[in-house]
Amino acid sequence: MEKTELIYTGKAKRLFTTNQTGQIWIEYLDQATALNGVRKDEILGKAELNNQITSLIFKELAKKDIPSHFIKQLSKTEQLVEAVAIIPLEVVVRNVAAGSFSKKLAIEEGTQLTFPIIEFYYKKDELDDPFINEDHIKYLELATDEELIALKEAALKVNQVLIELFDQINIRLIDFKIEFGRKEDGTILLADEISPDTCRLWDKTTNDHLDKDVYRKELGEIVPVYKEVFSRLKNK
CATH class of the missing domain: 3.30.200.20 (Phosphorylase Kinase; domain 1)
Known part of the structure; x- marks a missing residue:
């Protein structure tokens, strides 16, 4: 290779x-x-x-x-x-109020949501990746009705697996962003990455941030934090 x-x-x-x-x-x-x-x-x-x-x-x-x-x-x-053609959508799943969700809706950060909330963002750097709804997605022809159903179902499945995985290592999954891509035959696959760059992760005991918010909010160095996540995953 x-x-x-x-x-x-x-x-x-x-x-x-x-x-x-x-x-x-x-x-x-x-x-x-x-x-x-x-x-x-x-x-x-x-x-x-x-x-x-x-x-x-x-x-x-x-x-x-x-x-x-x-x-x-x-x-x-x-x-x-x-190789896949990335669908220009960021699919965000929220389990706990945090970040822009808390700011937009005036919900206290850390509030457990009663069900996972799925959001879509248009992957367009020049537009700052805006929040869009399903009608926008259909108008822009980014995904069909059937593909949207598949994306949401897949996102919820990923969410449940990640909740259980991180729970095993004493980490609370707050929210995360995933992306999908199409193979040449139209099959949709989960793509990109899943890491502390794309997830909000809080220590279940201390509520310490174990994710990119450490960098965003200038709370400290991210390498030791990411090392902690990797160590827990590797040794679970």
């Missing part, structure tokens, strides 16, 4: 084609961003932690029959995935 052409550079990853048809080589970057990329810093050690945490989580999801683009981890900072 060899990586060939660089095809994409994002905020936290580089993607390469490979000499195997339909397979993409992902290289995680030592970079943290906030405010949709306005704030950016190099943070040594972050790439390998996000890659290894994501790899562990995708393996756990596979055990629960939740398909993803993940094939295998190649190194501490690299993984091999199936």
Whole structure:
């Protein structure tokens, strides 16, 4: 297996084609961003932690029959995935009020929601990834009615598996963002990553942040926090 052409550079990853048809080589970057990329810093050690945490989580999801683009981890900072066309939607699942949800609706942060709430955001950097509803999605032809049903069902399945997984290691899953992609035959797969960059995670005993909010809110260094999450997952 060899990586060939660089095809994409994002905020936290580089993607390469490979000499195997339909397979993409992902290289995680030592970079943290906030405010949709306005704030950016190099943070040594972050790439390998996000890659290894994501790899562990995708393996756990596979055990629960939740398909993803993940094939295998190649190194501490690299993984091999199936090629998919990313659907330009961020699917957010909220279990506990936090972040923008608390601010918009004046609900105290930390309030347990009575059911998981699903939100959609349009992946469009120049628009700052706005919140959109299902009618917007259909108008923009981002997904069909059937695909929207499938996305929501998959998001709720992922949510339940993650709640149980993190509960085993004394972590409360507050909310998370996931993305999906289409294979050439139209099959939809979970894609991108699942890590402390894309999840809000609180220690169940102390309520300490174990996620990117440590960087966003300048609460401390994120590498020790991400190491703690990785250590708990690896040793569960």
